[in-house]
Amino acid sequence: MGAPLDQAKRRVQRAIKRRLIPWFLTHQRDLPWRRNRTPYRVWIAESMLTQTRVDQVIPYYRRFLRAFPSIRRLAGASSDALMKQWEGLGYYSRARNLRAAAQIIVAEHGGRFPRNYEAIRALPGVGPYMAAAIASLAFGQNYAVLDGNVIRVLTRLFAYDGDTSKGATRRVLQSVADDVLIPGQAGEGNEALMELGATVCLPRNPLCAHCPMASVCAGYQAGEPTAYPRRSPKKKVPHKEVGAGVIVNRKGQVLIAQRRAEAMLGGLWEFPGGTCEAGEAMPDCVARELREELGIGVEIGDRLMVVRHAYSHFTIALHVYWCRIRKGRPRPIECADYRWCTIADLRQYPFSRADLHVVDKLMMARHVQLQ
Numbered sequence: 143m144g145a146p147l148d149q150a151k152r153r154v155q156r157a158i159k160r161r162l163i164p165w166f167l168t169h170q171r172d173l174p175w176r177r178n179r180t181p182y183r184v185w186i187a188e189s190m191l192t193q194t195r196v197d198q199v200i201p202y203y204r205r206f207l208r209a210f211p212s213i214r215r216l217a218g219a220s221s222d223a224l225m226k227q228w229e230g231l232g233y234y235s236r237a238r239n240l241r242a243a244a245q246i247i248v249a250e251h252g253g254r255f256p257r258n259y260e261a262i263r264a265l266p267g268v269g270p271y272m273a274a275a276i277a278s279l280a281f282g283q284n285y286a287v288l289d290g291n292v293i294r295v296l297t298r299l300f301a302y303d304g305d306t307s308k309g310a311t312r313r314v315l316q317s318v319a320d321d322v323l324i325p326g327q328a329g330e331g332n333e334a335l336m337e338l339g340a341t342v343c344l345p346r347n348p349l350c351a352h353c354p355m356a357s358v359c360a361g362y363q364a365g366e367p368t369a370y371p372r373r374s375p376k377k378k379v380p381h382k383e384v385g386a387g388v389i390v391n392r393k394g395q396v397l398i399a400q401r402r403a404e405a406m407l408g409g410l411w412e413f414p415g416g417t418c419e420a421g422e423a424m425p426d427c428v429a430r431e432l433r434e435e436l437g438i439g440v441e442i443g444d445r446l447m448v449v450r451h452a453y454s455h456f457t458i459a460l461h462v463y464w465c466r467i468r469k470g471r472p473r474p475i476e477c478a479d480y481r482w483c484t485i486a487d488l489r490q491y492p493f494s495r496a497d498l499h500v501v502d503k504l505m506m507a508r509h510v511q512l513q
């Protein structure tokens with residue numbers, strides 16, 4: 143780091159203290175996790191906000207805290223109760239990590255959230271960002287956070303054009319964040335930078351005319367704030383064609399299967415099925431998957447619906463068919479468990495977002511029968 147950069151950092155640090163933090167204290171959004179700030183509430187909020195938008199998180203956050211108001215209640219949660227609270231929020235390992243971490247806090251820290259950064263960092267699901275967020279926001283410790291919003295703001299403030307998809311660039315930015323941190327005001331400074339990124343320093347149309355940092359922003363001064371951050375072009379996202387069956391019995395119940403704990407979406411319930419193989423017709427795929435997963439032979443009826451959904455690393459088209467069992471009794475061969483369930487009771491089980499579309503469709507259907 144040369145002298146000009148050191149000077150720039152000092153200017154930015156001064157501006158954070160004199161302009162950005164006062165701006166934040168006046169303009170911050172009223173978010174539920176900013177009230178009654180305890181380590182537990184900060185931790186739950188930061189877990190939910192990972193890869194998820196604020197407006198999507200708010201109702202989940204309120205519901206989750208009502209269901210599990212303390213670390214001990216979370217540690218003792220059943221898998222279904224936990225996943226039901228997380229249903230539809232995605233990245234379900236976050237929920238499992240929260241409960242595993244709560245159990246560690248009860249067993250090793252007497253049920254009190256640890257203050258020490260290394261102890262926080264050692265909890266399941268807690269990376270450097272979240273540990274710094276909890277240490278600074280909940281305990282007032284001097285740790286700088288680096289999330290997507292802070293990366294965008296810092297690269298613009300310093301007109302820094304390193305490729306932010308690279309680990310080396312992120313290490314440089316973390317050290318810049320550490321250098322501009324204001325000792326004793328780390329929590330406010332961190333939140334102010336994140337808030338600026340979320341509400342003013344927007345990805346495509348930054349509101350520079352309203353920005354409290356404009357006078358020290360190299361990207362703005364150069365007239366090209368949106369040139370930062372620089373990223374290598376995104377790779378094409380793979381796509382999967384997936385088939386699933388709504389298997390109906392004579393009582394009008396439908397069969398749901400629980401995904402194995404170690405699988406993606408582990409612990410959630412689903413309409414059984416799987417990925418279509420190359421050259422395979424979709425009804426044949428559903429019949430094969432149900433044979434492999436549950437040991438049953440089925441008659442495939444009409445297609446009920448197609449659900450399109452994007453996960454973080456791939457997209458799917460889920461083709462759902464009505465089915466009836468013609469041979470065998472279901473056994474949980476490639477799933478953790480299965481249940482026969484009335485349509486009215488489906489809502490008691492946690493499903494992934496894609497399967498929730500199927501649940502909704504069934505709830506709307508007046509008669510469940512092989513079409």
Ligand code: SF4
Nearest residue numbers: 343350353356359367
């Ligand atoms: S001046 Fe513009 S580009 Fe710079 S930090 Fe503010 S909003 Fe972002």
